[in-house]
Amino acid sequence: MSEHRQLPAAPPLPDPPPRPKKRQPTQDEITKARLKFLKEMSKHYITNEENIVAKEMFRLHKYNWPQILVVTAGCEGESDFVTFSSDEVLRVDREFNYxxxxxxxxxxxxxxxxxxxxxxxxxxxxxxxxxxxxxxxxxxxxxxxxxxxxxxxxxxxxxxxxxxxxxxxxxxxxxxxxxDETYLISNPLIDGVLDPHIIIIPLYLEMLISTVVGAEAMSVKEWEEYTEEVKKDAAKLDFSSVKGxxxxxxxxxxxxxxxxxxxxxxxxxxxxxxxxxxxxxxxxxxxxxxxxxxxxxxxxxxYEEITPSVPPRAPQKKPCSSKSAGPPIPKRDKSSTSTKLPPARSDVSDLTVAELGEKLKLLKLDKYVKKFEKEGIDGSILVEMDQLILKKEFHFKEFEAIKLTKFVQSGHIPS
Structure with missing residues (x-):
């Protein structure tokens, strides 16, 4: 009877190599991804489309702040503080009485x-x-x-x-x-992120605004979480020092x-x-x-004006219309309020209607381009116009008339 030979035991299989651990994103990468998402999200907000002025928005949400608002029709004021551009997004934290x-x-x-x-x-x-x-x-x-x-x-x-x-x-x-003079205290939302710069909004502004209630890239729950996140950022800011x-x-x-x-x-x-x-x-x-x-x-x-001995004013950094005090201004003859422009630069008088329109855009006077085109205003006609005509016939604001006057005189375009 033949004997069965017992085969030797198979050697143990080697341990499989360890799987490489999945790399965890760094905090910096997480932050960048979040900012990228918020930037895309902020391009497609969902609004109530009220399109109402500041005082009406104040009455609508009185005692119900904060609210996120978007400017649907901007307004240009006499300074940066009362100038808002279309599509600007603001988070109003509260109302403020001064x-x-x-x-x-x-x-x-x-x-x-x-x-x-x-x-x-x-x-x-x-x-x-x-x-x-x-x-x-x-x-x-x-x-x-x-x-x-x-x-x-x-x-x-x-x-x-x-x-x-x-x-x-x-x-x-x-x-x-x-x-009490009432204002709205707000911060810009830039690419979905709260800017710490505090802006107060006067209620007399004629810009149109709507309430933001969501974003196309977010569910209702995600939007609520996002607004809470922004609220926490706002809580870190000091609004107590804000004044009118x-x-x-x-x-x-x-x-x-x-x-x-x-x-x-x-x-x-x-x-x-x-x-x-x-x-x-x-x-x-x-x-x-x-x-x-x-x-x-x-x-x-x-009011009685200053005497000739007063030295000229030093230039200011950001006033909207700053002129030297110089000699005393003569009393205005009420029978004639013309403020004829000083001799103009020759290159301004050579501007065509289209070329003048481009200059108006550079001066941020875009809203008057079509009016000038309609009336056929070119450089040669412009130099014959005074500030009174600009304000009366074309409804220029005081500062806008000064800005255009300065351009006619010296070709100056603010940079």
Whole structure:
């Protein structure tokens, strides 16, 4: 009987090589991917398509902030602070009330002064003036109305529109009543990311805005998570230091029967009054919102103008229309308000209608291109026009007329 031979045991199989571990993305890669997604997401927001102005949006969402808004029709103002472009996205965190006092000056103008105005006044009674006090202190210790007069150092002057006036030229004013001026506090959303720069939105702006309620690239839950994420970013910001305008504002006269405590939040001021030192020609450094707007369509010569000894103003960094004080401005002849442009550059007068249109675009005056084309305005005609014609016939704002005048005079295009 044959014996069966037992085969030797097979050697053990070698262990399979370990699978390579899946590389985890770095935090930097995660952040970049998130930013890329948010950038694409921000191109396709879903809105309620209200297309309403700021004051109507305020009434719609009052006490129901924050809200994300998109500008559907922009507006160009006298400064960056009141200029918004179409498709700009803003997250409004809250409404903000800024206390001011209404006053009436010696020529009947309505003036709004911030309650924390940092210039002292004297209370005037029976032609006698009291000690210097801040306006807030005067209101706290006196019943309104009360007559006051600015107690400004001799080395300061007021800029009113395009002209400068001595510090004592305002004379006496009657402080009438305290009111709240309302603004919206917001931050831009740039490519879906909250920008820490705080912007206050005046309620009188005529731009059109709509509420953003979602994004095409996000589900409802993802959108809610995204808005919570933005809310946490906003919570890191300090909104407590935000203030309204620092300048005095001059408002159009409003009939007594139409006056309301909040009506001035919805009305664009006619002009702003800026205080500066005449030696240095500087405007105080603090520059919250639109305190450097220069605009005045009414007769500016109701106040006594500065003397020829005042040195020229130093150039400012960002005012919308800054001119040298120079010699005193002669009293305006009310029978003729023409402000004929100085001799123009010859190359401006040679511009065709189309070429002038391109220059208007470079000056960010695009909205007047079609009007000029319709009227056949070329360079030769433009140099014969004055600021009065630009404002009356073509509805230029004061600053826009100044900008075009500067171009005609020197070919200057802001860079």
């Amino acid at each position: 206390q001011c006092v209404l006053a009436r000056d010696r020529v009947g103008r309505i003036i709004s002064i911030p309650l924390d105005f940092d210039i002292k006044c004297r209370v005037v009674s029976h032609d006698k003036a009291s000690e210097k006090q801040f306006i807030a202190n005067i209101i706290e210790s006196h019943s309104l109305p009360v007559t006051v007069k600015f107690a400004v150092p001799d080395n300061h002057i007021f800029d009113l529109g395009e002209s400068a006036h001595r510090a004592d030229s305002f004379g006496c004013m009657a402080l009438l009543k305290v009111y 305008r620092k300048a005095m504002a001059i408002y159009p006269d409003i009939p007594d029967e139409a006056q309301d405590t909040d009506i001035y939040s919805y009305i664009r001021p006619d002009s702003y009054v800026i205080l500066r030192e005449k030696e240095t020609g500087r405007i105080p450094k603090e520059r919250i919102n639109y305190c450097e707007i220069y605009k005045c369509d009414k007769d500016e010569n109701v």
